[in-house]
Amino acid sequence: MDTTESIVTLTGLGLMGFVVWYFFFSARQTVSAVSSSGGVQQVDITVKGGYSPDVIEVERGRPVQLSFYRAEENSCSEELLFPDFSIRRALPAFQTTLVEVLPDKPGRFEFTCGMGMLRGSLVVK
Template sequence: MSPDQIVVTVIGLAAIAFIVWFFWLGKRLGVKVAVNSSGYQEAMVLVKGGYTPDLIIVEKGKPVRLNFLRTESAACSEMVMFPDFNKSAHLPEGETVAVELMPNQPGEYEFQCQMGMLRGKLIVED
C-alpha cells in the first residue's frame, strides 16, 4: 500500500467510527419536565431536521403536553406520531401544535415523523 492509500484508509475508518458514535453510541441528554401551574408536564419541542429536545423525561400518572413548533418545510416533518399512545398530529410550518398524553405506565415510548426518519423518545418514570 502506498502512503496515500494508507492515509485515505485511516481517514475513512475514522469517519465511519465518528458516524457510528454520533448516531448510535452517543449519549443523549434528556430534558426532565416539571409540572406547571395548570397540572401539566409541559415542554416545547422544536422541529427542524429532528426534534429538539429528542429525549423527554416525565412522571407517570400526570398529564403531558408537548408543544411542537415546526420551523422547516421538509415533507417528512409534517406529522408527529406517538404509536404507543395511538396519537398523531399534523404540524403546520410556523405554528405551535400541542399534543396531550397521559402516561400511565413507566417505560420508554418513541415518537417519530410519518416516515420514521425523525425520532424522539418519551421516558416515563415512577
C-alpha cells in the same frame, strides 16, 4: 494498497465511526417536564433537523402536553409518529402543534418523524 488508498480507507472508516457514535452513543439533551397549576406536565419541543430536547422525563399518571414547534420546511419533519400512544400528527411548518398523552405505565416511549430519521423519547418514571 498504496498510501492514497490507505488514507481514503481510514478516512472512510473514521467517518463511519463518527456517524455511529453520533446517532447511537452521543449524549442526549434530557429535560424534565414542567407542571402547570392544573397539574399538566408541559414541554416545548423545537423541530429543526431533529427534536430539541429529544429526551423528555415525565411522571406516570399525570397528563402531558408536548408543544412541537416546527422551525423548518424539511419534508422529513412534517409528520410526527408516537406509536405507543397511537398518535400520528401533521406538523405544519413554522407552527406549534399540541400533542397530549396520559402515560399510565413507566417506560421509554419513542417518537419519530414520518420517515423514522428524527427520533426522540418520552421517559415515564
